Amino acid sequence: MRIKVHAMYPTIIVHACVTALLLCAFGARADVGATVGELIENQHRILVLREAANQWDRAEARKAGQYLFFRNQELGRKLVEQITSSAQEMPARYREMTGVLDDPAYSGEDRLIFRSPLEALSRKLPPNERRDATRRLERLADLRKVLGADFEYGFRRVPLKSVPPHAAQWAAYVSRIAKTTTARQILEELDHELLAAPEPAGDLTGAAARARVLEWDGEELPERTVLLTFDDGPHSGYTPAVLDILRDQGVRAVFFQIGQNLGDVSRGAATPGHNQPIVSRLLVEGHAVGNHSYTHPVLTKLSRRNIAREIADTQALIEAMVPVGQGRTGGFRPPYGARDDKVLAQIDLHHLRSMVWNIDSEDWADPLPESIADRVVREAEKAGRGIVLMHDIHARTVEALPIVIRELRKRGFQFAWWNGEKLVVDADSGTLAPR
Numbered sequence: 001m002r003i004k005v006h007a008m009y010p011t012i013i014v015h016a017c018v019t020a021l022l023l024c025a026f027g028a029r030a031d032v033g034a035t036v037g038e039l040i041e042n043q044h045r046i047l048v049l050r051e052a053a054n055q056w057d058r059a060e061a062r063k064a065g066q067y068l069f070f071r072n073q074e075l076g077r078k079l080v081e082q083i084t085s086s087a088q089e090m091p092a093r094y095r096e097m098t099g100v101l102d103d104p105a106y107s108g109e110d111r112l113i114f115r116s117p118l119e120a121l122s123r124k125l126p127p128n129e130r131r132d133a134t135r136r137l138e139r140l141a142d143l144r145k146v147l148g149a150d151f152e153y154g155f156r157r158v159p160l161k162s163v164p165p166h167a168a169q170w171a172a173y174v175s176r177i178a179k180t181t182t183a184r185q186i187l188e189e190l191d192h193e194l195l196a197a198p199e200p201a202g203d204l205t206g207a208a209a210r211a212r213v214l215e216w217d218g219e220e221l222p223e224r225t226v227l228l229t230f231d232d233g234p235h236s237g238y239t240p241a242v243l244d245i246l247r248d249q250g251v252r253a254v255f256f257q258i259g260q261n262l263g264d265v266s267r268g269a270a271t272p273g274h275n276q277p278i279v280s281r282l283l284v285e286g287h288a289v290g291n292h293s294y295t296h297p298v299l300t301k302l303s304r305r306n307i308a309r310e311i312a313d314t315q316a317l318i319e320a321m322v323p324v325g326q327g328r329t330g331g332f333r334p335p336y337g338a339r340d341d342k343v344l345a346q347i348d349l350h351h352l353r354s355m356v357w358n359i360d361s362e363d364w365a366d367p368l369p370e371s372i373a374d375r376v377v378r379e380a381e382k383a384g385r386g387i388v389l390m391h392d393i394h395a396r397t398v399e400a401l402p403i404v405i406r407e408l409r410k411r412g413f414q415f416a417w418w419n420g421e422k423l424v425v426d427a428d429s430g431t432l433a434p435r
Contacts, residue, residue: 031078031082032082032093032096032097033096033100035075035078036079036100036101036114037100038075039072039075039076039113040110040113042071042072043113045065045068045181045186046068046069046072046365047365048177048178048182048186049068049183049186049365050062050362051174051178051183052178052182052183059337060187062337062360063338064186064187064190065365066336067336069364069365070232070335070336070364073232073393076120079097080120080121080124083097083121084121084125090125091125091126091128094121094129094132098132107173108139108140108143109143109147109169109173109367111136112367113367114140115367116394116395118133119395122137144367144368146167146169147169148167148369148370148371204304204349205341205345207345207348207349208342208344210348211344211345211347211348211353211354215344215353215355215356216331216355216423217355217357218356218386218387219358221386221387221416222385223384224385224411224413224414225385225413225414225415226359226380226386226387226413226415226416227254227386227387227388227417228251228254228388228390228404228415229254229333229357229388229389229390230253230255230256230390231256231333231389231390231392232256232257232258232261232292232296232391232393233255233257233275233278233392234257234262234279234282234392235261235392235393236275236278238393238394238395238397238398239255239278239282239392239393242392242397242398242401243281243282243287245398245405246287246401249402249405251415251417252288252417253287253417254287254290254329254331254355255282255287255288255290255392256289256331256333257279257289257290257291257292258292258294259291259292259293259294259295259313259314259317260294261273261275262275262279262314262317262321263275263276263317263320263321265294265313265317268316270313270316270319271320272317272320276321279321279322280321282327283322283323286417287327287417288326288328288329288417289318289321289322289327289328290330290332290333291315291332292314292333292335293310293314294314295310296335298336299334299335299339299343300343304342304345304346307343308346311352312350315350315352326418326419328420329353329355329418330351330352330353331352331353331354331355332347332352332354332355333354333355334347334354355387356387357386357387357388359376359379359380359383359386359387359388360375361375361376361388361389361391361397361400361404362375363390363394363397363400364391367396368396369396369397369399369400370403372396372400372404373400373403373407376404377404377407377408380408380411381411
């Protein structure tokens with residue numbers, strides 16, 4: 001999808017465009033400045049969509065925000081590749097990126113989104129540039145501490161009481177962005193990319209109806225029970241860190257994984273990729289795997305045939321990597337939660353079961369770990385039970401996770417897990433009642 005440039009964030013967008021034009025003389029290097037600008041613009045849009053989600057059509061705004069979040073994941077990887085593709089030009093391309101970042105048009109809060117690319121780059125850069133990346137990461141860590149300073153105050157109150165949702169500095173930053181555009185404008189700029197008219201279901205209506213009845217959405221869990229789920233991995237760095245925390249805390253989870261992160265499928269043959277050791281560890285430690293499509297598209301925009309391929313290719317990889325037993329959930333999570341009768345019918349025809357969520361950590365939008373944890377705990381208290389959506393592709397999720405587990409336990413929540421046949425609360429309790 002090509003996002004149209006609107007008259008939003010005028011100073012920043014004009015600066016990014018001028019930067020890109022100035023860099024054109026350097027050939028491929030021009031892409032570095034353009035990628036930086038698009039990453040920040042998308043992050044602004046995500047924040048506006050998240051803040052507006054409570055005011056109107058929450059599902060529509062969040063779906064669009066998650067779409068932009070996934071787009072930024074791809075852009076972050078692209079940025080690292082642009083800078084590191086040539087060892088000879090790596091120092092110069094890195095300096096071009098930092099030159100754009102250091103412009104006063106961008107604030108410290110804007111730069112928070114570059115934490116993951118900087119961490120990835122710091123492992124590949126020459127010594128001088130690596131030291132610079134390390135210093136930048138330290139400054140971002142210091143800023144995060146300032147922005148999250150209010151949260152320990154809030155977490156001391158049981159049950160939760162009304163406290164400022166974030167530090168004043170962060171609130172002012174989001175407020176400035178919100179004055180430049182609206183969620184409705186952003187959705188119009190996206191050209192209704194997420195709102196495609198569904199293909200007629202035809203004779204698949206029975207399969208779709210069955211999938212709707214069987215869908216897990218969190219309401220089927222017992223009171224004061226949550227299931228932790230993680231999307232979009234495996235990630236070579238952050239998934240192992242999430243597994244370390246879950247192991248130390250004695251909590252099991254479900255990981256909805258993207259097929260292209262698992263391996264390749266060619267002519268019907270599934271070939272596991274470099275993340276096989278992570279999947280093996282996940283299984284050994286008692287977690288389970290679900291299907292999250294092969295390329296993370298908006299499934300409602302695809303034909304039935306392409307939906308089937310997205311599901312089948314990833315399922316083939318799961319079956320090649322995950323033995324029959326506790327590790328296979330038979331669950332499918334539609335990217336962005338986007339599903340209609342056409343999508344649900346294909347889930348059912350592949351003998352899978354849809355699993356969505358009712359507690360969104362919004363770690364896809366929020367760069368502050370304490371704020372992410374605060375949101376999960378508040379939403380869990382409000383719902384009383386549920387399926388928690390998190391993403392094992394971010395450092396901020398890794399940092400928020402121990403707080404989430406600790407604070408939910410303080411409030412009497414227990415953690416469900418998949419035992420190979422059904423969801424259970426713990427080894428000794430009964431199974432959860434099916435819907």
